[in-house]
Amino acid sequence: MAVATEVRPRPDAARPPGAPRKGVILGVLCVALFIAMLDNVVVSNALPTIDRDLGAGVSGLQWVMEAYSLVFAAFLLTGGTLGDRYGRRRVFLVGLSLFTAGSALCALSGSLGVLVGGRVVQGLGGALLMPGTMAIIRHVFTDDAERARAIGLWSGVSGAGLALGPVVGGPMVDAFGWASIFWINVPIGIAGVVLGAVFLPEFAERRGRLDVAGLVLGVIAIGALVYALVEGPARGWASVPVLAAASVSAVAFAVFAVVELRVATPMLDLTFFRDRFVAAAVWGGFAVSFGMFGALFFIGLLMQDIYGWSAAGSGYTGLPATIALMAAAPVAGRLSARYHPRVPLVAGLTLCAVALGGLSLYGVGASYAAYFWVLPVLGAGMGLAMSPVSITVMSRVAPARAGMASATSNTARELGGVFGIAVLGAVLTARLSDSLTDRLGAAGLPAADVRHTVDAVTAGGGGGVGHLGQAPPVVRHASETAFVDGLHLALWTGAAVLTLSAAVVAWLMRPERRAEQPVEPSGPVADTRPVAA
DSSP states (O other): OOOOOOEEOOGGGSSOOOHHHHHHHHHHHHHHHHHHHHHHHGGGGGHHHHHHHHOOHHHHHHHHHHHHHHHHHHHHHHHHHHHHHHOHHHHHHHHHHHHHHHHHHHHHOOSHHHHHHHHHHHHHHHHHHHHHHHHHHHHHOOSHHHHHHHHHHHHHHHHHHHHHHHHHHHHHHHHHOTTHHHHTHHHHHHHHHHHHHHHOOOOOEEOSOOOHHHHHHHHHHHHHHHHHHHHHHHHOTTSHHHHHHHHHHHHHHHHHHHHHHHSSSOSSOGGGGGSHHHHHHHHHHHHHHHHHHHHHHHHHHIIIIISOOOHHHHHHHTHHHHHHHHHHHHHHHHHHHHTOTHHHHHHHHHHHHHHHHHHTTOOTTOOHHHHTTHHHHHHHHHHHHHHHHHHHHHHSSOGGGHHHHHHHHHHHHHHHHHHHHHHHHHHHHHHHHHHHHHHHHHTTOOHHHHHHHHHHHHTTTTGGGGGOTTOOHHHHHHHHHHHHHHHHHHHHHHHHHHHHHHHHHHHHTSOOOTTOOOOOOSSSOOOOSOOOO
């Protein structure tokens, strides 16, 4: 049974800071968040160069990418809980210091093992600092409308970090080498630590016994699940490592739920989800990441392998989506403050579904001018959907639980992206395999050659289309067409999930009845009023 816990603000948290100081605080938090999100994806364009310099191989390159996201997702809940207990400023600064040190280690690495180790340190640092950014915003911006605008900017920066990764990474690697994408974090991180130590307030420490069992079980459950989802497409869903990881995750989640329902101060208070607004917001965050980041992963392959863009050029083609996202996120904050978070969240999910459906209209040979309109719709949908999730969660939880609540919504987003890549990748690969088999068979290729080509093209979830080399034109055309067939089915699947999610969120976030009150599992009574101007 959850019990109330003591909240002891520090002296400098007794009164909200003035407007200039608030601006500095928000700037420090957003810059730290930007580099943490950027490093989710910025490495992608550096992988060929890393392979040449370190001899990483395909499996090694996978771990350069996956080590960060695996640790980041696994420790997000831990970062939020530690911040709630020991101080959000303290844990934020520790996380930013670790992220900066990990970046330096990556830049200096002369071997694959050291590089992967640096990525692990980066991921741990990112997981510790990210929940604190939202929790500090929850404390500093006390007015509902002001907080909504701050969260809108926070969401825009978060999305921009992900969207700008390919745009920033390609040119930097070409001009300065792959180490530059890590070196750039070091001066930014050092400046962030210094400014954070001076300007960030410390507050809202929870007392009570630390939920060590919950911390350990949460890391195991989420880490094993992410591992299974990331490795499933490459190793095979029936492989021993993937099945073992999935089994460990299932058992750990079950035990975690039992523990969290019994301890006095749980790491994740499951009664949060009795509040239908919180449940809807968390699901909305999961759904937009499922549909969008899952689809974006394969859209990059479409741009380069089918439409012929270079790595840097592919990143530049996404700028309309990035600009629209950065413009829409603050608008979503204002809409949430003026009306209700349901309005921009449902609109964002719907626009994302429209964008995915729209992209499925174009096949091999489509021009950029033809499908250009999809990109700003895509970005606007993402920007509108991101802010309301955080605004809803932050407005309906006790301040003492802000870090845990932020970590919960961010973990859902992270898992949504991993699920999206795994599930949509499986849909794409299955359809690609069937279509290519039929097309090559109809072209008269021997059965052995058909099997060999299908295996080559479907390796790595469809990435093999770009590596057919000097294959005969009939094979190349059949492979490209089959890939587009598979991508279209994956896009329709993502659009269907987003459309259904928009309907579910609209229903769950319907106006409250007078007698309906938010669930506050622990801590002081939170500001439970609807976000209003």
